[in-house]
Amino acid sequence: MSAEISPGTLINNRYIIQKTLGRGGFGRTYLAFNNQRFNEPCVLKEFLPDTQSPSIISKSKELFEREAKVLYQIKHQQIPQFLALLTHEDKLFIVQEYIDGRTYLQILDDRLSSTRKPFSEAEVRQWLLDMLPVLEYIHGCNIIHRDISLENVMLPNNQSKPVLIDFGVVKEKFTQIFSSSSSQSFKQASVVGKIGYSPPEQLRLGHCFPSSDMYALAVSALILLTGKMPHLLIDDSLNWNWQSHVNVSNSLASILNKMLASVPSERYQSTTKVIAELENNQSYSNNINQTVTNNNLKPKMSLGGIISSILPRRSQQNEQQNTDNENNFAQLGQTPVSQNPQFVDYCKQQLTSFIGPLASMVMEQALQENPDITSKDFVEVLAEKIPDIQRAESFRNHIRFLKEYKTEQPQKLSQSVSSLTTTPAISHPDFLDYCRREFSSFVGPFASVVIRDTLDENPDLTPKQLVERLMTGIPNRKRAKEFEKRILKD
Numbered sequence: 410m411s412a413e414i415s416p417g418t419l420i421n422n423r424y425i426i427q428k429t430l431g432r433g434g435f436g437r438t439y440l441a442f443n444n445q446r447f448n449e450p451c452v453l454k455e456f457l458p459d460t461q462s463p464s465i466i467s468k469s470k471e472l473f474e475r476e477a478k479v480l481y482q483i484k485h486q487q488i489p490q491f492l493a494l495l496t497h498e499d500k501l502f503i504v505q506e507y508i509d510g511r512t513y514l515q516i517l518d519d520r521l522s523s524t525r526k527p528f529s530e531a532e533v534r535q536w537l538l539d540m541l542p543v544l545e546y547i548h549g550c551n552i553i554h555r556d557i558s559l560e561n562v563m564l565p566n567n568q569s570k571p572v573l574i575d576f577g578v579v580k581e582k583f584t585q586i587f588s589s590s591s592s593q594s595f596k597q598a599s600v601v602g603k604i605g606y607s608p609p610e611q612l613r614l615g616h617c618f619p620s621s622d623m624y625a626l627a628v629s630a631l632i633l634l635t636g637k638m639p640h641l642l643i644d645d646s647l648n649w650n651w652q653s654h655v656n657v658s659n660s661l662a663s664i665l666n667k668m669l670a671s672v673p674s675e676r677y678q679s680t681t682k683v684i685a686e687l688e689n690n691q692s693y694s695n696n697i698n699q700t701v702t703n704n705n706l707k708p709k710m711s712l713g714g715i716i717s718s719i720l721p722r723r724s725q726q727n728e729q730q731n732t733d734n735e736n737n738f739a740q741l742g743q744t745p746v747s748q749n750p751q752f753v754d755y756c757k758q759q760l761t762s763f764i765g766p767l768a769s770m771v772m773e774q775a776l777q778e779n780p781d782i783t784s785k786d787f788v789e790v791l792a793e794k795i796p797d798i799q800r801a802e803s804f805r806n807h808i809r810f811l812k813e814y815k816t817e818q819p820q821k822l823s824q825s826v827s828s829l830t831t832t833p834a835i836s837h838p839d840f841l842d843y844c845r846r847e848f849s850s851f852v853g854p855f856a857s858v859v860i861r862d863t864l865d866e867n868p869d870l871t872p873k874q875l876v877e878r879l880m881t882g883i884p885n886r887k888r889a890k891e892f893e894k895r896i897l898k899d
Contacts, residue, residue: 413429413437414426414429414437414439414455416428419444420441420453420495420497420502421495421497421502423443423444423445424441424442424443424444424451424453424504425441425442425444425448426439426440426441426453427439427440427441427442427450428440430452431798432798436454436455436456437454437455438452438453438454438455439452439453439454439455440452440453440507441453450507450509451492451504451505451506451507452489452504452505452506452507452508453502453503453504454502454503454504454505454575455500455501455502456500456501456502456503474494477491477494477503479550479552480576482550483546483547483550483552485543485546485547486570487539487542487543487570487571487572487573488543488546488547488572488573488574489505489506489507489508489572489574490505490506491503491504491505491506492504492505492506505574508563508565508572508574509565509566510563510564510565510566510568510572511563511564512559512560512561512562512563512564513536513559513562513563513564513571513629513633514558514559514560514632516564517559517632517633517636521636525862526636527633527634527635527636527655528633528634530634530657530658530661532633533630533633533634533661534661534687536571536630536633537626537630537683537687538684538687538688539570539571540562540571540573540626541623541626541680541683541684541687542680542684543571543573544619544622544623544626544680545679545680545681545684547573548619548622548680552576553617553618553619553621553622554573554576554622554625555576555611555617555621555622556575556576556603556606556607556625557573557606557622557625557626557629558603558606558625558628558629559629559632559633560575560798561573561574561575562574562629603625603794603795604639604640604764604767604771604794604795605628605638605639605640605643605764605767606625606628606629606639607621607624607625608620608621608624608625608671608673609671610673612770612771612774613770613774618673619678619679619680620668620673620676620677620678621673623668623676623677623680623683624668624669624670624676626668627665627668627669628669630665631649631651631665634651634655634657635651635654635655637654638800639764640763640764640767641654642654643767647767649666649669651665658690660686660690661687661690664683664686664687664690668683744783744784745780745781745782745783745784746776746782746783746784746787747776747780747781749784752784753772753776753787755808756772756787756788756791756808757769757772759804759807759808759850760772760791760795760804763795763800763803763804763850764794764795771791771794772791775787775790775791788804788805788808789805791804792804792805800849803846803849803850804850806846807846807850831871832871833868833869833870833871834864834870834871834872834874834875835864835868837872840872841860843896844860844872844875844876844879844896845860847892847895847896848860848879848892851883851888851889851891851892859879859882860875860879863875863878863879872896873897876892876893876896876897877893879892880892880893
């Protein structure tokens with residue numbers, strides 16, 4: 410991926426870059442000001458093929474211009490307005506209206522960190538009733554979103570209705586460009602969507618229907634209801650097991666389960682039917698008036714702040730080690746991943762920790778479609794499938810910070826855990842840092858909150874006792890034992 414665009418950079422003599430909003434396998438997203446419209450804020454989405462081929466750049470622009478005409482016709486108050494398509498220094502940008510607010514994944518994180526409670530059934534019902542008309546509108550325009558997730562639904566400041574962002578239809582065109590380019594090009598994931606959110610027909614075959622969007626919307630609803638990421642709601646047989654994590658009415662459970670049917674024909678075929686059933690079964694909650702807004706969900710502290718409050722900054726020695734590891738990773742990234750089966754095995758172990766038993770399918774698909782892919786690009790393909798930017802970056806770091814790519818695990822800590830059994834865990838910052846990183850791969854972005862709360866309640870816990878407490882928070886006993894083995898193995 411190319412270097413990040415610096416703040417102050419002028420794009421197309423119009424857009425002044427302010428800051429980076431996020432990054433993904435398809436490029437970066439920037440906040441910019443339009444100096445020809447009174448410095449109006451907007452979002453620039455960078456789509457950058459990993460190639461300098463003029464023909465591919467030209468084809469990119471051609472395909473996007475064709476699709477941009479469709480996106481430009483979308484006029485809906487819950488969809489950011491498409492503003493422009495442009496190229497700058499061989500980079501392709503989509504320009505859209507800027508939504509000042511937070512994603513529902515951020516809102517959920519904030520709520521869990523402050524109240525430890527996910528969304529209520531009444532809230533989720535209303536959220537679905539707010540989102541389904543948006544799907545009805547785009548499906549009526551013959552557009553399928555393809556990438557619905559809590560990351561791609563925002564709540565604007567001082568508004569009550571969610572906004573749907575980041576249309577995967579654009580990513581699909583980008584994928585087509587890579588698929589048709591030479592084998593030397595880094596082919597991004599050929600299937601647009603996120604593991605856990607996307608239905609089987611989309612992940613395995615690349616087929617999308619209106620019901621595919623409703624499947625992803627139902628998964629998003631499950632996360633809001635349970636506070637758990639998708640891989641924690643799927644059993645080892647790849648079946649949904651979400652009802653064991655939360656109590657909801659039979660009517661809502663029936664609706665969500667039908668939206669989650671593995672066969673597209675067994676799902677609802679239109680949003681109007683879902684809306685009708687939600688409204689018909691909502692009378693019980695008419696006296697509940699709990700509305701989610703950005704005003705009443707202001708976090709006491711962001712997850713990043715929580716992490717920094719309980720864990721120390723890395724020492725200069727650790728920073729140097731990370732630099733060395735980055736260099737090792739860069740060297741490894743120049744060779745095909747097929748030449749390093751040990752590295753592939755380690756990637757599979759790590760990916761399983763992040764997305765569960767679906768990892769094997771994802772790995773197999775990625776290797777079949779990209780037999781000559783480099784190790785570095787292989788990691789990017791896998792990271793793109795993790796349904797959370799923060800956890801995707803954590804996955805990258807787990808791989809990147811390996812000192813050597815061998816089957817045996819690298820040195821974890823400067824001292825064995827067995828030597829830390831008599832003193833409180835809070836007196837061992839290196840252990841807490843390592844424990845937090847490993848625990849996050851099992852339970853997601855809430856790991857830091859769980860560790861903080863556990864130590865607040867029991868400040869005298871030894872490292873071993875802390876690990877035993879954390880194991881109780883991992884639903885799957887087999888995976889809990891895997892976590893214990895990772896931490897306590899000397």
